[in-house]
Amino acid sequence: DTEVTQTPKHLVMGMTNKKSLKCEQHMGHRAMYWYKQKAKKPPELMFVYSYEKLSINESVPSRFSPECPNSSLLNLHLHALQPEDSALYLCASSPSLGAGGYTFGSGTRLTVV
Amino acid sequence: AQSVTQPDIHITVSEGASLELRCNYSYGATPYLFWYVQSPGQGLQLLLKYFSGDTLVQGIKGFEAEFKRSQSSFNLRKPSVHWSDAAEYFCAVGEDDMRFGAGTRLTVKP
Numbered sequence: 001d002t003e004v005t006q007t008p009k010h011l012v013m014g015m016t017n018k019k020s021l022k023c024e025q026h027m028g029h030r031a032m033y034w035y036k037q038k039a040k041k042p043p044e045l046m047f048v049y050s051y052e053k054l055s056i057n058e059s060v061p062s063r064f065s066p067e068c069p070n071s072s073l074l075n076l077h078l079h080a081l082q083p084e085d086s087a088l089y090l091c092a093s094s095p096s097l098g099a100g101g102y103t104f105g106s107g108t109r110l111t112v113v
Numbered sequence: 114a115q116s117v118t119q120p121d122i123h124i125t126v127s128e129g130a131s132l133e134l135r136c137n138y139s140y141g142a143t144p145y146l147f148w149y150v151q152s153p154g155q156g157l158q159l160l161l162k163y164f165s166g167d168t169l170v171q172g173i174k175g176f177e178a179e180f181k182r183s184q185s186s187f188n189l190r191k192p193s194v195h196w197s198d199a200a201e202y203f204c205a206v207g208e209d210d211m212r213f214g215a216g217t218r219l220t221v222k223p
Contacts, residue, residue: 004156033211042203042213043157056210090156098208100145100164106156 001026006091006105014113015081021108023074023091031097032074034066035090043090049074050097081112115140115206119214126194127222134189134217136204146187147205148178196221
């Protein structure tokens with residue numbers, strides 16, 4: 001298995017909703033990442049996990065809450081989002097920090113209404 | 114902090130013509146450099162990467178890139194472009210926290 005699987009592919013949520021994005025990989029990678037990509041912009045790093053521990057938080061608002069329950073799974077919990085948070089959320093993994101060459105999932109297209 | 118700059122927002126080439134996409138990096142030491150491609154509404158696919166060693170790197174889909182320390186560049190090349198190469202191309206830099214350039218949109222004319 002050489003894929004990163006993200007679910008759901010599309011999500012529409014209201015500003016008072018709580019939802020979660022899921023990312024899964026079975027390549028034995030020990031580093032996982034969340035990126036946010038607005039339309040016609042490059043991906044922006046949000047969080048980095050290494051061996052299930054949060055390594056980097058790029059000053060992301062607390063309405064985004066990451067979780068790494070095991071080495072194969074990465075979640076992004078969403079609460080009280082704003083319309084400007086609408087974007088493509090990309091998950092990636094790599095064998096370890098510094099190994100380079102991330103494998104990306106196809107993303108979750110999030111719309112906040 | 115490491116960063117990359119892609120000077121060209123949009124490039125149009127004819128099918129069968131050669132292609133060069135530019136990328137300049139800013140980093141004191143030898144950077145980890147990457148090229149990714151993204152089709153509309155899709156995730157990113159790694160084309161090639163450079164960590165050290167041979168400065169000419171071969172990638173997938175017939176792409177190659179050359180690391181030039183003297184010019185702080187890592188340009189992507191392909192000798193003959195196919196219509197299916199039309200996409201957004203991102204140069205990226207970083208080890209623990211990869212950062213992307215603004216991207217270059219490639220249009221291929223028939």
